[in-house]
Amino acid sequence: MAGRTTTFSGSILEAPACLLGEGPTFDPHTGTAWWFDILGKMLVEYVLATGAVRQHPLPAMGSVLARVDSERQVIVTEEGLYLRQTGTGAMDLVTPIEADNAATRSNDGRVHQSGALWFGTMGKNAETGAGTIYHVVRGTVTVLYPGISIPNAICFSPDGATAYFTDTAVNKLMRVAVDPATGLPSGEPEVLVDHSGSEGGIDGAVCDTDGVIWNARWDAGSVDAYSPDGEHLLSLEVPAGKSTCPAFVGADAGRLLVTSAQEGMSREQLDRDPEAGKTFVLDHPVKGRFEPDYLL
Template sequence: MAPELLTSPKTQLGEGPGYDCETDIAWWFDILTCRLFTLEMKSRKLTEIPLPGMASMMAITTDRRQLIAMDEGLWLRDPDSGALSLYIALNSGKTGGMRTNDGRVHPSGSIWISSMAHDPIDGAASIHLVRQGEARLLFSGLTIPNSICFSPDGAAGFFADTREGIIYRVPLDPDTGDVTGACVVFHDGRGRAGGIDGSVIDRDGCLWNARWGTGEIECITPSGHVARTVGMPFKQPTCPAFIGAQGQGMLVTSASVNLPDDGIQGTTMITGHEFNGITDAYVIL
């Protein structure tokens, strides 16, 4: 399992890696510099797309548009023209200073998307369920929401508040992605170096978490225990995503913020290893 540092520009706050099986294209963002990167996997052609706001997550819709989480809402983007239109606004009634953060598509085609203050404020962050044009608040009182992912059958959701250091598990309706019961502690990462960041779950139910500050991706078993770690060529990994037709590879973003200018940062692809991964579902609008 040899991580390969891609020839992408250094990212101040890399986030939102994803992959589309139909086109064999991967993507990720640099939140702070308002850029979207797309990578054609076969040719390794990298495209940099400037955006009008801070974006953190993208998904492909069933009609082949791009749904981008940016600033205080979700936007539809035409991949040919680049035209953007607001799909749904988030954080209604809150006064400025908010942006989206971690998010992922549920197997049903719904989305969980988080929001937080630009400069993290205790208790100001939240997670919404977006389904068929409506947003419903699921969790509030968070600070830096992360680690959003789902079990292979869609019957369980996972999330964390990085400042707290705990990954929670919550039962879901597999047909909608909506919460049906109380949260329980899935993994307690307090007292350990680094912090919990983005996560993704494989077909075996193992959760792969980017451990901010340690330069590692952790594989956490369905029972909540760290089974092994994979070293990254950078100190601050932010989020993993499975890539390849069978989810056999992994793409990991990172951040250079608060590090020396000569620090090695960027986006890494792990090849030469057969992950038992799952690529994200398409969004049903």
């Protein structure tokens, strides 16, 4: 790692610890952050200004939320895409994906500027090659990359012309040219960052207005910043070893919210890592941007 590392500076949110915190996003229209406890089948709603928190049980393991409009959200689950009524929590399965495969679940995902959604599936026990990365828009499902073990780091450059993703089991951050109008790949993936053999695993990521990729590193308690050329710029310490995914939050998208996990940790490990599974807002300023709405 070439960039400098900063010690933790920020807030530990007064919200329930998650077995597997993932998929954070922020709705600037309501000032609300959302994230998942995948293994707990729970959606967490957190009002940033007041600290008000609500937990919403889900009918299936969910991992990605995208705003559709002021009244509706799409939630990606182990059964496919559910349409959720934001006010009531009512959910209807609208786009089944791998719903007949009890061995897999959804994992990381994000909406492209075109309104299309990329997301990945994986084996519930991280079986080798059991997952797939999909492109979904208006209910049309396209297989992009099959044979993925742990899909993560899905995000897009500010101009919508580049997509990033990884298979954490391989631990290489990939980039691929995509059509800005559709979010579909227009080239072949190439390695941007080779993290194989290094500490921790490449996990969830977001890309800011300068094209800097902010990537949570599993088992390393950090968020790493990479330039669009793959240069390591900075590591921000997170007070939980299994940091999972960042999201831009705040009125100007100027801070990073980061989820974490307790998955697979023994009682002794939890005693040594007491903030495991908690959610954090880091003080370090970023030039973030808000997620587009999903085109239903």
